[in-house]
Amino acid sequence: MAQEVEEIMKRIQSHRGVKQMMIINKDGLPLKTNMEMTPATEQIIRNIHELSIAARRLVRDVDPTDDLMFLRTRSKNDELLISPDEDFTVVVIQGNGE
Amino acid sequence: MAQEVEEIMKRIQSHRGVKQMMIINKDGLPLKTNMEMTPATEQIIRNIHELSIAARRLVRDVDPTDDLMFLRTRSKNDELLISPDEDFTVVVIQGNGE
Numbered sequence: 001m002a003q004e005v006e007e008i009m010k011r012i013q014s015h016r017g018v019k020q021m022m023i024i025n026k027d028g029l030p031l032k033t034n035m036e037m038t039p040a041t042e043q044i045i046r047n048i049h050e051l052s053i054a055a056r057r058l059v060r061d062v063d064p065t066d067d068l069m070f071l072r073t074r075s076k077n078d079e080l081l082i083s084p085d086e087d088f089t090v091v092v093i094q095g096n097g098e
Numbered sequence: 099m100a101q102e103v104e105e106i107m108k109r110i111q112s113h114r115g116v117k118q119m120m121i122i123n124k125d126g127l128p129l130k131t132n133m134e135m136t137p138a139t140e141q142i143i144r145n146i147h148e149l150s151i152a153a154r155r156l157v158r159d160v161d162p163t164d165d166l167m168f169l170r171t172r173s174k175n176d177e178l179l180i181s182p183d184e185d186f187t188v189v190v191i192q193g194n195g196e
Contacts, residue, residue: 020160040159047156054152058145059173061138062118062191070172075157075164093160 005032005088012092019078020093024049031088048091052084103130103186110190117176118191122147129186146189150182 005023009032012021022033028049035041056068071082074096081092103121107130110119120131126147133139154166169180172194179190 044156044159047152047159051149051152051156054145054149055171058142058149058178059171059176061142061145062178063173063175066173066175068171068173072170072172073153073157073166074168074170075161075166077161077164078157080156080160 008090009034012090015092015094017094018092019095022048022091024089024091026087048080048082049089052082052089055082056084106188107132110188113190113192115192116190117193120146120189122187122189124185146178146180147187150180150187153180154182 008023009021012018013034020033020035022035022045023031024045025031028046030037030045033041033045035044052068052071055071059066059068068084071084073080077096079094079096081094083090106121107119110116111132118131118133120133120143121129122143123129126144128135128143131139131143133142150166150169153169157164157166166182169182171178175194177192177194179192181188
């Protein structure tokens with residue numbers, strides 16, 4: 001898995017407009033990130049983990065046979081892309097309109 | 099506001115692929131919906147309200163001057179579009195790929 005994580009990181013970081021990115025495991029712990037590890041970053045990672053859990057629960061509320069594939073938030077400045085997978089969740093923060 | 103809500107409902111419901119939709123006030127209570135009001139629907143509305151609060155908190159964690167404009171989840175079957183505004187939040191559930 002470590003090699004797979006490395007390849008994903010490299011591929012995503014080569015995209016124009018990517019500001020921050022992280023790969024989180026199923027327990028919400030960061031496997032890899034280009035962000036400096038500060039208490040604020042840890043809080044962001046926890047909130048991202050909780051957001052994807054809440055989104056998955058909502059999708060299953062609407063249709064128990066369904067499953068979350070992707071989550072995107074758009075704000076004035078940025079877009080946050082969350083892609084949950086079996087073993088880990090890939091998260092990218094990019095400038096709005098990239 | 100009631101008239102504004104009616105117009106938004108009509109405009110959105112005319113779009114192809116729209117399955118469910120609802121307009122929720124700032125306290126998470128439904129102003130308008132084409133969904134039958136059941137305990138399951140109430141649970142969905144509560145979870146949507148919590149999801150948009152969690153997303154807004156996350157956006158502000160990343161950049162306190164920023165604000166959430168739009169939230170989209172994509173699942174195998176559906177797309178859920180959440181558009182928070184000053185007074186209310188418009189939510190649409192549509193088929194995936196509509």
